[in-house]
Amino acid sequence: MNFNFKEIATASMVLFAVIDILGSIPIIISLRSKVGHIQSEKASIVAASLMVAFLFVGERILNLIGIDVYSFAVAGALVIFFLAVEMILGITLYKEEEPKTASIVPIAFPLIAGAGTLTSILSLRAEYHVENIIVAIIVNTIFVYLVLKSSVRIEKFLGKSGLGVIRKVFGVILLAIAVKLFATNINQLLNQ
Template sequence: MNFSFRETITATMILFAVIDIIGSIPIIVDLRHKVGHIQSEKASVVAAVIMTAFLFIGEEILNLIGIDVNSFAVAGSFVIFFLAIEMILGISLYKDDAPETASIVPLAFPLIAGAGTLTSLLSLRAEYHVENIILAIIINIIFVYLVLKSSNRIGRFLGKSGLAIIRKIFGVILLAISVKLFTSNLSMLF
């Protein structure tokens, strides 16, 4: 067993910043107003399954198409970099249609376990032990579940300016993470 408290905390913070469930509260609140009830339990479980499955079979999929984890981590650092730029500058580089319903697919997959999260998982796999990443996924899913359950109260409490400040703070953290992923994996490619 390769349990490391430091690795678990670092992986948890990375996933927390990439998932950005706090920054997604306005979207979740809007979904609640449109469709009424959000299935927090199902969305959380499906997102956890997607992330855990990708953690284990993502590398095999990459090997099947001839890409190593370090190359994917460098590419992932670019994705994380642009997500951070979106968060810091308040711009949208990636535009997606707003989901029509609050079903599992728009909530669990694009919002919680999106491209940035899956990229980050493989990038983390290149640097950390799997059991620490799984524990980080579990911690984040618990937090996601709690946020989904209380999104209306959190949104009212923080207000628009509070949510904007939190989003910018996590944007800077993501920016630093992207630089670290890029520099540590780029050297392994040569």
């Protein structure tokens, strides 16, 4: 076992920034007002299961279609870069349709375990030990669950400006991580 606090902390921050559950509070509140109750436990468990499953079989799926982890990590770094730009500048580069029901599908996937999260998990796998990434997934799942349970209170407490500040701070952190991920994996890719 290669547990490393620094790797766990970095992976947790990457996932926290990519999942952006605090930035999703307005979407969660909108869904809750449209359909009533959101199953926080079920959404959290399904999202965590998807992330852990992708951590283990994602690389095999890539190998099946002929893509190596370094190429995917570079592509993931670019996706993370654009997510960070969206967070910092407050613009929307990618627009998803608003879901009709608040079940596992819109909350667990794609809101929590979406393309950006799954890409980040494989990108992290190229650089960190699997057990540290699993701990980071668990930490984020617990946080997601707590946010889903108390989203209305959090929105009232932070207000729109508070949520905006948090989103921008994590956007800058995410941007720095994307640059580091890109630099590390592009070297590996070019040296093959």
